[in-house]
Amino acid sequence: MSKIFCLILLLTITGCSLGSDQPCLDLGGHCQYDSNRCSGSYYSGKCAGSANRRCCIVAGDQPCIDLGGHCQDDSNRCGGSYYSGKCTGSANRRCCTRTAVEHDTGDCSNVKIISRDSWGARRPGSTSTIYTPVPDFFIHHTTGGACTSFSSCISQMKIIQDYHMDDANHRWADIGYSFLVGEDGKIYEGRGWDQVGAHTLGYNSRGLAASFMGNFETHAPNSAALNAVKALIQCGISKGKVSQSYALFGHRDVSSSACPGTALYNVIKTWARFKAHSP
Incomplete structure (x- = not known):
């Protein structure tokens, strides 16, 4: 035999x-x-x-x-x-x-944006270009795990992308948010500046969104994460991706969602250009 x-x-x-x-x-x-x-x-x-x-x-x-x-x-x-x-x-x-390396997109000197390739993102199923500069910017939280280091944040990014792309209730073409932020003070590239997202129903084609990784219903993100998103918005303005006269909203301002969590929402209400009503 x-x-x-x-x-x-x-x-x-x-x-x-x-x-x-x-x-x-x-x-x-x-x-x-x-x-x-x-x-x-x-x-x-x-x-x-x-x-x-x-x-x-x-x-x-x-x-x-x-x-x-x-x-x-x-x-x-x-x-x-x-x-x-x-x-x-x-x-x-x-x-x-096998090991992830921190590659910055190099968009702006005042904020570190970790590229999709750096965190090992899957290729999107499809893309749609958004018209820029956008008039609106939305703040979210993921309600999932928080992260305070590069390694833990890229793990969260992969979990979120898999959930958005593979979960039967979503089946989106890619991770939904334009950008995400960890409490390591870094921004993580989602769909980025130029693609329509899947983050704020009814407003995806007119706004970009940053989502804080974690649940911020009872406590706010740390100052490193908050300052990173402020810098991200200013970076978007300097690149011509966000209008200088943009309006800032929490997700709950345009939906029945509790997002981005009460504690975080109370913080962003104090930020410049915040609007507490539907655009």
Whole structure:
């Protein structure tokens, strides 16, 4: 009885699959017998079966491997950061590193905006350009977990994006907010300056939104987060994305929602250009 037939029989009996090829697939490679030619490099211990069945990674993916990453379609979540131009194949096949790196979008010097690639965002299903400068800016809170560090904030970003895109009650094309903010004092790029969001029903095409990560019904965000959003709005004005005569609203001002939480709402009521009524 051949070794291959024995393996197939064993997998059938145990109900297993060739799932142990996944380490190779995660590297952007494919498993084959090393008696066959590999156009790149062979890696051992990444494939199911005999020791002669090894992971072949094409040479063009080497720049990604050198970064400690693996190539994948960027419609998938990345545990670290995405890098373009490091993988063979289509433009959507990009390098995902295991460790996230803080890359600022460089929009403005007075606020650090962590790019989508930096926090490992999935590619949006679709996009729609918003007309700028927008007349309105909305403040939200996520009601979920708060975060005080880069690592915990990017974890929250991935949870929120997955929820918005995959939950049966949403199925949105992307994370809904334009930007999110953590209590690490950093802004995290959601849909960004130029895309219509899914944050404030009836007003998505005329406003941008920043959402504080956490629940701020009984306590306000820390000063680092509050100051970051103030700086974000000023950055938007300087870039021509937010009107100089913009109106600021809490989500509850235009809906029956309790968002952005009473404690946070009481803070933003003191900010310049706040409007306590529907635009």
